Amino acid sequence: xxxxxxxxxxxxxxxxxxxxxxxxxxxxxxxxxxxxxxxxxxxxxxxxxxxxxxxxxxxxxxxxxxxxxxxxxxxxxxxxxxxxxxxxxxxxxxxxxxxxxxxxxxxxxxxxxxxxxxxxxxxxxxxxxxxxxxxxxxxxxxxxxxxxxxxxxxxxxxxxxxxxxxxxxxxxxxxxxxxxxxxx
Numbered sequence: 001x002x003x004x005x006x007x008x009x010x011x012x013x014x015x016x017x018x019x020x021x022x023x024x025x026x027x028x029x030x031x032x033x034x035x036x037x038x039x040x041x042x043x044x045x046x047x048x049x050x051x052x053x054x055x056x057x058x059x060x061x062x063x064x065x066x067x068x069x070x071x072x073x074x075x076x077x078x079x080x081x082x083x084x085x086x087x088x089x090x091x092x093x094x095x096x097x098x099x100x101x102x103x104x105x106x107x108x109x110x111x112x113x114x115x116x117x118x119x120x121x122x123x124x125x126x127x128x129x130x131x132x133x134x135x136x137x138x139x140x141x142x143x144x145x146x147x148x149x150x151x152x153x154x155x156x157x158x159x160x161x162x163x164x165x166x167x168x169x170x171x172x173x174x175x176x177x178x179x180x181x182x183x184x
Contacts (some may be wrong), residue, residue, distance in 0.1 A: 001061070001062060001063050001064075002061060002062040002069070002089075002123065002127050002128045003060075003061040003062075004060075004061075004069065004123060004127065006060070006071075008071070008119055008123075009076065010076070010115050010116070010118075010119060011076075011115070012075065012076050012077075012112070012115060013073055013074065013075065013076055013112060013115055013116055013119075014074045014075075014076050014079070015071040015072070015073060015074075015085055015116060015119055016071060016072050016074065017057065017060045017071060017072070018053060018056040018057045018070065018071070018072045018084075019057065019072075020053070020057070022053060022072055022081055023046075023049065023050055023053055025080070025081035025082075026049050026052075026053050026056075026081070026084075027044070027046050027049040027050075028104060029082075029083065029102065029103070029104040029105070030043070030044040030048075030049045030052070030102075031043050031044055031045070031046075031049065032104075032105065034105055035102060035104070035105065038137065038138035038140060038141040038144070039102075039138075040163075040165055042166065055070075056070040056072075056084065062087070062089045062128060064089070064092065065089050065090060065091055065092040065093075066088075066089065066090075067088070067089050068086055068087065068088040068089070069086065069087045069120075069123065070084055070085075070086050071084065071085050071086075071116075072084060073085055073101075073103070073112065073116045082103060082104050082106075082107040082112060083101060083102050083103035083104055083107065083112070083113070083116070084101065084102050085099070085100070085101045085116040085117060085119065085120050086098075086099060086100035086101065086120065087099055087120040087123055087124055088100070089128065089130075090134075094131070094132070095129060095130045095131035095132065096130060096131065096132045096133070096134070097124040097128070097130045097132075097133045097134075098133065098134045098135065098136065099117050099120040099121060099124070099133055099134075099135050100135070100136075101113050101116055101117050101120075101144075101147070108143065111150075113144075113147045114147050114150040114151055117135075117147060117148075117151055118151060120133075121133055121151060121177070121182060122184055125179045125182050126184065130179065131178060131179050132176055132177070132178050132179070133153075133176065133177055133182075134153075134174055134175060134176045135148045135151075135153055135174075135175040135176070136172055136173070136174050136175075137172070137173050137175070138165075138170055138171070138172065138173070139158050139170070139171035139172060139173040140170075140171075141173075145173060145175070148175040149175075151177065152177060152181065152182070152183075153175040153176060153177040154175060154176060154177065155173060155174075155175055156174050156175065156176050157173070157174045158171055158172070158173050158174070159171060159172045159173075159174070
């Protein structure tokens, strides 16, 4: 089980649970076609963002496999919400998890995604005791691949046309890192 102490602070970011007050900021990036392009969902209208925000608000602890922690990524100096970071406990028996992240495109290219994702790795390895953490992305998403590579995650596989997403076959790239390879 993992119930982190919030907020989680990095050099430039604060990771914290979502609140109802985050709807405008969440919808600002979830509604964008360029954000949804490589995700499983289409750009979201405000009501759909509200529905998913309610789910995010409840995802603050890992009690058992299948649970997720979904945190708001905010800028430390302004408090402005710029995205989300995710840790999923995928297997209790095999001590495995998965990370994910979404960032508003206006904040790409500043190293915020790897900074936030590094904290998700820390939570998984140090606090939960995971052995292996993966990152799964659309194989066309080269920017996200660079984020995973900055975290020293290795590309382990590309599953060709393994999912039918938004009317087309999509390939999935899988990255991973072990606890013995991770350095805080």
